[in-house]
Amino acid sequence: MGAVEQGIEYYLSKEDKLGKEQKNKTDSYFGNMFHNEYKINQIRHQWNKDTYSLEDDMILDFSFELTFEPKKLIIGIPIWDKVGNSITSFNSDYKCTKIFNGNYKVSGQFKTKCYFNPNQYGSVFVVVDGSEFIYRDRNEDFLVSNKERVFGYVTLPHEWIVNE
The missing domain is CATH 2.70.50.60 (abc- transporter (atp binding component) like domain)
Structure with missing residues (x-):
């Protein structure tokens, strides 16, 4: 409600504030x-x-x-x-x-x-x-924290079968 110019000014001020808040919450590789x-x-x-x-x-x-x-x-x-x-x-x-x-x-x-x-x-x-x-x-x-020594990022479910 009100003049168009006031509405635009209000919207832009909210966007500016939101942008600053989001920038402050950015955490390197986690993103915004x-x-x-x-x-x-x-x-x-x-x-x-x-x-x-x-x-x-x-x-x-x-x-x-x-x-x-x-x-x-x-x-x-x-x-x-x-x-x-x-x-x-x-x-x-x-x-x-x-x-x-x-x-x-x-x-x-x-x-x-x-x-x-x-x-x-x-x-x-x-x-x-x-x-x-x-x-x-x-x-x-x-x-x-596993006790075993492992390589890579994951240890996928698996099994070993040894033939006699």
Whole structure:
């Protein structure tokens, strides 16, 4: 409501403020953090442990409230090691998991097994509607500490068969 010039000035000042906030929240290889508070609120996401061993269950609990009806809601969880190497990424679209079922209060869990080799890892919780990012922020880092000496980023499930 009001003059067009005032509306434009208001919008540009909000964009400038948001840009400065986002720049301050940028964390090297994790990229820009983002929260569209007009579309998503009461966001919670947390790993079930801060230290894992090989083949432990890794569970990320999450919940949030939407203030709009999404077209195609997708959750993503990219993971990096402590020096910024991209290790892997998980997303609900890959498994054709429907996130929005008409309930605007969304909650659930992401589950996987720990196949990461010893290191400290960082991850991000991302919520996207179609191609529009509506939320992107870091999870707490987690540590993987195995006793075995290993090489590479992951130790995939496997078995050895020796013929007699």
